[in-house]
Amino acid sequence: MRISQIQQTLTQSGAKPIHTDRILRAWLSGRALDAGPRKHAAAKTLPLSVRAALPELETTLGRFAIPERQHPDTDGSTRLLVRLADGQTVESVLLPKKGVCVSTQLGCAVGCTFCMTGKSGLLRQLTSGEILAQVVLARRLRPETTLRRVVFMGMGEPAHNLENVCDAIDALGTWGGIGHKNLVVSSVGDPRLFPRLLAGRVKPALALSLHSAHHVTRRALLPRAPDLTPKALIDAGEAYARATGYPIQYQWTLLAGVNDSEEELAGITRLLHGKYAMLNLIPCNENPGQNHQRPTLPAIIAMTRRLNRAGILTRIRHSAGQEVEGGCGQLRARSVQVSDVRGQASGIKTEATPLRAIA
């Protein structure tokens, strides 16, 4: 279900635009659909026919994202396994600093060599309603926290589900109370992405997956990403950053012996020098069945220092946080394996397993 379908349902029940706006704001803030503004009772704010239609709509929307498992981490984040209405599962992450990371697809067609989600291929697109329901769920699970940031960095490539992602971005920036620059879309850099995001009334910030300064290496790591050279990707990113006023976050999953060489450091410096950007170095997750290893911590720190001295604003992003694409998909993969063996799990389960151990 997309936002336009929710609006249509409400219009058919007799809602005027002011009522629809109020109901969308209530939903996206995690409250009941009939919650009135500033605690006014719904009876005073919504027509009777609209109120009569809300229980069914509430039930429908409630099925879009049901928390099945929660994996809290010591850093304050919690990885969620979320069940969709058709019984499929995706992952979301509640972030320590008033944020949530949402999935945009079930599986992913890009097939990055360091990512569990990519192993499954694309199973289906998520609707904007399912993407938004992950934000609603985050607000309901953490009512004491004012959610301020939504990052589209979970399972899936947002550029491959562009209309639903743009629909969700528009809703979050219009009715969801999220500042536009606090909506962050992560992409491998599909050329269709940049003009589409710039055309929207809500323009999000961008994180772009770089991972190598060499075209051939990047192609090998992201085998089914659009065939953009690193320079072409950065040129497109720079134009977007200048147009929106938000710097680009370039993502670099660190893989020992693959993209941590002197030559790569020189390549990063050459490509990003003077750009309106920052670089996130993300030590890879050492997943079973994958050959990648992360560099040692002293080596990562030394790289970070060198890049910063060379004028490239560089941060280390640890894998316990959600901004690690390599981590996404592992929770779902485990769940699918367990389900295969034991049958369907039910109810919310909170596991003591630290996120760091599973992601």
Ligand code: SF4
């Ligand atoms: S890292 Fe992102 S783009 Fe690559 S396969 Fe995983 S979900 Fe897809």
